[in-house]
Amino acid sequence: MAVARRSFDAVVVGAGGAGLRAALQLSEAGLSVAVLSKVFPTRSHTVAAQGGIGAALGNMGEDSWLWHMYDTVKGSDWLGDQDAIEFMVREAPKLVYELEHFGMPFDRNENGTVYQRPFGGHSQNFGERPVQRSCCAADRTGHAMLHTLYQRNVRARTQFFVEWMALDLVRDASGQVLGVTALEMETGEVMVLHARATLFATGGAGRIFSSTTNAFICTGDGLGMAARAGFPLEDMEFWQFHPTGVAGAGVLITEGVRGEGGYLLNKGGERFMERYAPNLKDLASRDVVSRAMATEIKEGRGAGPHGDYLLLKLDHLGPEVIDKRLPGIREIAKKFADVDPVKDPIPVVPTVHYMMGGIPTNYHGEVVVPGFSNGRGDAEAVVPGFYAAGECACASVHGANRLGTNSLTDLLVFGKAAAESIIKFLKENPGRKDLPKDAAERTEARLARLDGQKNGESVAEVGMEIRRTMQAHCGVFRFPDMLAKGVKKIREIADRVTRTQVKDKSRVFNTARIEALELDNLIEAARASMVSAEARRESRGAHDRADHHSRDDSNWLKHTLWYKDGDRLEYKPVHMKPLTARPIEPKVRTY
Amino acid sequence: MRFRIFRYDPDKDEKPAMRDYDVALDPHDRMLLDALVRIKEQDDSLSLRRSCREGVCGSDAMNINGKNGLACITKLSDLKEPVELRPLPGLPVIRDLIVDMTQFFKQYHSVKPYLINEDPPPEKERLQSPEEREELDGLYECILCACCSTSCPSFWWNPDKFVGPAGLLQAYRFIADSRDQATPERLDDLEDPYRLFRCHSIMNCVDACPKNLNPTRAIGKIKELMVRRSV
Numbered sequence: 001m002a003v004a005r006r007s008f009d010a011v012v013v014g015a016g017g018a019g020l021r022a023a024l025q026l027s028e029a030g031l032s033v034a035v036l037s038k039v040f041p042t043r044s045h046t047v048a049a050q051g052g053i054g055a056a057l058g059n060m061g062e063d064s065w066l067w068h069m070y071d072t073v074k075g076s077d078w079l080g081d082q083d084a085i086e087f088m089v090r091e092a093p094k095l096v097y098e099l100e101h102f103g104m105p106f107d108r109n110e111n112g113t114v115y116q117r118p119f120g121g122h123s124q125n126f127g128e129r130p131v132q133r134s135c136c137a138a139d140r141t142g143h144a145m146l147h148t149l150y151q152r153n154v155r156a157r158t159q160f161f162v163e164w165m166a167l168d169l170v171r172d173a174s175g176q177v178l179g180v181t182a183l184e185m186e187t188g189e190v191m192v193l194h195a196r197a198t199l200f201a202t203g204g205a206g207r208i209f210s211s212t213t214n215a216f217i218c219t220g221d222g223l224g225m226a227a228r229a230g231f232p233l234e235d236m237e238f239w240q241f242h243p244t245g246v247a248g249a250g251v252l253i254t255e256g257v258r259g260e261g262g263y264l265l266n267k268g269g270e271r272f273m274e275r276y277a278p279n280l281k282d283l284a285s286r287d288v289v290s291r292a293m294a295t296e297i298k299e300g301r302g303a304g305p306h307g308d309y310l311l312l313k314l315d316h317l318g319p320e321v322i323d324k325r326l327p328g329i330r331e332i333a334k335k336f337a338d339v340d341p342v343k344d345p346i347p348v349v350p351t352v353h354y355m356m357g358g359i360p361t362n363y364h365g366e367v368v369v370p371g372f373s374n375g376r377g378d379a380e381a382v383v384p385g386f387y388a389a390g391e392c393a394c395a396s397v398h399g400a401n402r403l404g405t406n407s408l409t410d411l412l413v414f415g416k417a418a419a420e421s422i423i424k425f426l427k428e429n430p431g432r433k434d435l436p437k438d439a440a441e442r443t444e445a446r447l448a449r450l451d452g453q454k455n456g457e458s459v460a461e462v463g464m465e466i467r468r469t470m471q472a473h474c475g476v477f478r479f480p481d482m483l484a485k486g487v488k489k490i491r492e493i494a495d496r497v498t499r500t501q502v503k504d505k506s507r508v509f510n511t512a513r514i515e516a517l518e519l520d521n522l523i524e525a526a527r528a529s530m531v532s533a534e535a536r537r538e539s540r541g542a543h544d545r546a547d548h549h550s551r552d553d554s555n556w557l558k559h560t561l562w563y564k565d566g567d568r569l570e571y572k573p574v575h576m577k578p579l580t581a582r583p584i585e586p587k588v589r590t591y
Numbered sequence: 592m593r594f595r596i597f598r599y600d601p602d603k604d605e606k607p608a609m610r611d612y613d614v615a616l617d618p619h620d621r622m623l624l625d626a627l628v629r630i631k632e633q634d635d636s637l638s639l640r641r642s643c644r645e646g647v648c649g650s651d652a653m654n655i656n657g658k659n660g661l662a663c664i665t666k667l668s669d670l671k672e673p674v675e676l677r678p679l680p681g682l683p684v685i686r687d688l689i690v691d692m693t694q695f696f697k698q699y700h701s702v703k704p705y706l707i708n709e710d711p712p713p714e715k716e717r718l719q720s721p722e723e724r725e726e727l728d729g730l731y732e733c734i735l736c737a738c739c740s741t742s743c744p745s746f747w748w749n750p751d752k753f754v755g756p757a758g759l760l761q762a763y764r765f766i767a768d769s770r771d772q773a774t775p776e777r778l779d780d781l782e783d784p785y786r787l788f789r790c791h792s793i794m795n796c797v798d799a800c801p802k803n804l805n806p807t808r809a810i811g812k813i814k815e816l817m818v819r820r821s822v
Contacts, residue, residue: 039640039642039648039650040650040692040696040735042648042649042734042735043642043643043648043649043650044648045642045643045648047643047647047648047734048643048645048647048648057715096716097712097714097715097716098712100716100717101706101708101712101716101717102705102706103705103706103765103768103770103771105724105727105731105768106716106724107721107724108719108720108721108723108724109721110720110721111718112718112719112720113715113716113718114716137731140647140732143647143732143734144731147731151704151705151706152705154700154704154705155703155705186685215642215643215644215648216641216642216643216644217642248619249621251644251645252645328647331646332645332646335646335664335666336621336645458632458635459635460631460632460635502635503635503636504635504636506600506602506603506636506686507602508600508601508602508685508686509638509685509686509687509689510638511631511638511639512631512635512636515635
């Protein structure tokens with residue numbers, strides 16, 4: 001099969017917050033850029049972010065990037081790289097102002113500045129008291145931000161390939177990344193997009209769990225492509241459970257509800273967070289709140305007929321505040337929980353929300369791997385031509401637990417940083433390397449296998465099996481025997497993934513085929529997560545093990561790297577040295 | 592629960608047909624999209640767009656028992672059986688419930704849907720009062736699902752010339768923004784027998800919008816501004 005080829009300076013895979021911020025920078029620099037997206041850009045999952053963007057603007061009272069940095073390091077349970085964290089929190093205000101200049105409809109204060117609300121784990125003066133740091137547009141910040149970035153890209157005439165799914169990375173014999181193969185969904189055509197630089201901004205993989213706030217499209221496509229091409233995945237055992245997903249539906253209720261003054265109750269009407277986090281209470285960081293909720297449910301204090309959820313109370317805020325600051329939440333609660341929060345509390349449970357791990361990068365958005373053949377054999381050699389930003393990347397600014405609002409900050413800061421690295425790389429490397437003859441080989445083999453498969457299992461069935469296994473074996477509380485069994489199960493499922501069958505053979509918008517191709521990515525994310533979790537014998541951030549209750553800095557203050565090849569693990573050190581600030585030494589983490 | 596779904600695959604079908612499905616639902620299946628996911632488990636050839644499943648991404652707009660809406664926030668308990676599902680009207684069908692939205696987005700892009708302000712940006716944010724910001728409420732929340740434009744007879748007849756309710760709502764979103772400096776140019780661009788004035792206030796758009804926005808009101812405001820500047 002002859003596969004069509006097109007050449008660009010840069011290919012950006014994914015058009016969520018990180019992809020669009022990067023694309024804008026690249027387009028405005030006059031480069032030829034192709035932005036690929038499985039969905040129309042404004043349908044990317046950034047659109048569902050609610051609560052805000054973390055940046056120490058100090059509009060509501062004193063704030064400082066040093067405090068934001070401290071909160072982020074502490075929130076990460078000291079697994080975050082302090083150089084990357086310093087870079088992010090110092091860049092954040094500039095990027096928020098820039099977004100405002102692009103037209104973002106931020107909420108405003110009386111004096112005309114951007115309104116900021118309190119959020120979990122964000123504090124004044126190194127943990128003393130809550131601070132208002134979250135820059136928001138009601139409870140639709142992600143929607144406002146994604147549309148603003150898309151609009152700005154319309155102005156910059158960015159070239160989009162809408163409803164194109166990237167399938168595999170193209171590497172040459174030296175290991176350099178030279179683009180991707182991709183499928184045009186409407187026609188079923190495959191193409192090689194030859195690029196001098198390739199940026200992954202493909203988002204998370206929350207769809208490996210059955211109970212998730214994530215959209216259907218969050219299938220870890222970048223992770224699957226990277227893993228198949230031989231790149232490791234970092235810190236995949238760290239999955240954030242958001243404290244407030246609507247019970248049963250999984251739909252997100254922003255932490256902004258608690259930021260605006262809402263709080264959680266158990267069945268006895270007790271504000272139980274006072275027991276678990278006496279200082280910040282309901283605004284402790286997400287891993288802490290989710291664990292407290294899971295404990296309440298486990299110990300029989302859950303609400304509802306089956307005692308399996310807790311109650312988020314916000315009626316005391318009054319209809320005015322709710323309609324002004326949290327209108328989307330009111331809509332969601334009515335639709336998905338049959339509750340009007342102006343009168344009644346919302347039933348909520350901890351729900352999978354965010355992947356702290358991902359493709360290893362440095363704070364320039366460059367992908368870094370140990371002992372890359374062209375590198376100096378160090379632990380973090382830069383892969384020429386390959387970049388990642390946003391949830392699919394692990395810089396690592398979130399470490400073992402991300403603070404609310406830092407995901408949007410991450411998208412903006414590292415989307416832009418990666419684009420600037422690309423611009424620099426292209427200037428310094430003016431030539432274009434040829435595509436290898438077998439550029440599309442892996443992709444063609446996958447498609448041919450799927451077309452020819454007989455007597456295979458359905459994609460829906462195997463997908464369900466992945467989600468059930470992850471949910472049961474790799475949840476809020478993790479147990480050594482369950483993890484060991486989980487690894488065995490996930491490896492068996494990985495085998496079944498290679499034998500799935502699609503009945504629909506049409507070329508035109510074949511979504512069954514798309515789902516089968518996504519399954520190849522989901523399984524890599526799931527396997528990386530389970531294997532990494534089983535191996536980490538400590539409790540840190542979102543990873544909580546029944547047999548090792550505390551953090552173990554002497555043995556485990558290190559990043560995990562999982563390789564698909566051999567299903568094996570390596571580790572690399574955490575960057576404890578910031579760029580200019582004083583290092584924040586590990587200590588006991590309380591809120 | 593019983594469904595009648597519009598099916599058409601240009602790769603093998605000569606013409607479209609309605610196909611019946613009877614599907615056993617799980618007690619957790621609450622929204623129409625849940626039922627469609629179940630149907631797809633049985634018949635993987637059913638094609639539709641979907642993503643966020645909570646009404647913010649705008650992917651799964653379709654015609655549900657004769658009315659445009661989002662499958663993910665349409666409650667099954669509110670639907671009369673058999674539930675008749677068709678692609679959004681007025682746009683070319685690519686396959687099954689998937690329509691070609693090129694024309695819709697072309698109209699959206701035609702209104703220059705981005706802030707125009709040629710002043711050098713200040714070091715910090717541009718100031719905007721809460722009252723000025725409030726002018727954007729009911730406008731910026733649009734999710735570009737196309738439920739409104741594809742329920743509008745004027746858009747059906749002139750999709751290439753009439754901007755349509757979604758595009759006009761966004762045109763007004765920027766006109767209404769205290770930070771935007773291009774109101775005269777934006778009004779000039781719309782002062783045309785088709786681009787704006789094909790709206791005859793039929794108000795199907797208001798009825799169809801799953802986010803409870805009101806494009807007709809926004810269009811009225813644009814017309815008002817045009818009248819005001821001509822006197």
